[in-house]
Amino acid sequence: MSRAVTHVLLVHDQALVRQGLRLLLELGGIDVVGEAADGESVVAAVARLRPDGVLMDLRMPGMGGVGATGRVAGSARVLARTTFDSDEDIADVLRAGAVGFLVKDVTSDGVVDAVRRAAAGEPVVSPTVLARSMGHFAARPPTPPVLPPGLVDLSDREPEVLARIGAGRSTTEIAAELSISMATVKTHVRRIFAELDLRDRAQAVVVARKAGLVADPRTP
The missing domain is CATH 3.40.50.2300 (Response regulator)
Structure with a gap:
């Protein structure tokens, strides 16, 4: 042709x-x-x-x-x-x-x-x-993380929970990885959502990634 x-x-x-x-x-x-x-x-x-x-x-x-x-x-x-x-x-x-x-x-x-x-x-x-x-x-230097207002007010454990939400973990998986109860995970999630003014997990994923928290916790 x-x-x-x-x-x-x-x-x-x-x-x-x-x-x-x-x-x-x-x-x-x-x-x-x-x-x-x-x-x-x-x-x-x-x-x-x-x-x-x-x-x-x-x-x-x-x-x-x-x-x-x-x-x-x-x-x-x-x-x-x-x-x-x-x-x-x-x-x-x-x-x-x-x-x-x-x-x-x-x-x-x-x-x-x-x-x-x-x-x-x-x-x-x-x-x-x-x-x-x-x-x-x-x-070009890497884009620095964007830390949302309220992140500094989280407890030591709660950024770990947010990181796992950002990585797509379920409540059950987060509880197992952190060796805490599901009830405790839910308490952390409620507090995270309140402090960061989040409506749902989709927003939490975005915030976790922008804050540089999403390196897979299971990766050594």
């Missing part, structure tokens, strides 16, 4: 670069329906040609790639491509509506594949950009 043809608008302010990209994309089976050298031309060309996607350079005279992306992202899927892979560039163009971001060290086959996927609506990110973003994400 033949693959549907992808129709793309090519955007760059340098004619020689556009020529090279056109050849690359057309050899890859992509139909380049038009070219543009600045943001204003992009807006007009998208309205006139209705491409599936736009391969968008970011640094152009006049209206840049970010501004043009914001104007056309509702009509065509935009894949941004630039030499400059600053976090600010990436964030700005993605906020403007682009479905992906490529830096210019991507291979020829990688560009063709990325354009086709982006035009189909699939998010696309250069491996180098993705790796850096993952590094930023991994380096």
Whole structure:
């Protein structure tokens, strides 16, 4: 079964670069329906040609790639491509509506594949950009627990009961794990609900998790 043809608008302010990209994309089976050298031309060309996607350079005279992306992202899927892979560039163009971001060290086959996927609506990110973003994400400090008002007023035993409610334990299981009676568990639960202003166990689960109490008590 033949693959549907992808129709793309090519955007760059340098004619020689556009020529090279056109050849690359057309050899890859992509139909380049038009070219543009600045943001204003992009807006007009998208309205006139209705491409599936736009391969968008970011640094152009006049209206840049970010501004043009914001104007056309509702009509065509935009894949941004630039030499400059600053976090600010990436964030700005993605906020403007682009479905992906490529830096210019991507291979020829990688560009063709990325354009086709982006035009189909699939998010696309250069491996180098993705790796850096993952590094930023991994380096972020963990979200601190949110301690609800009233938690400090619980007895020493009651946070243990709340932790087990958060882990999905039944009253019977909590009693067995803490070696206390079911009546005592119910007393603790009533007091927990009163101190933390909880209506039901579902709310208790949420509070226990936000407070960082939900590490499984049976895990050593």
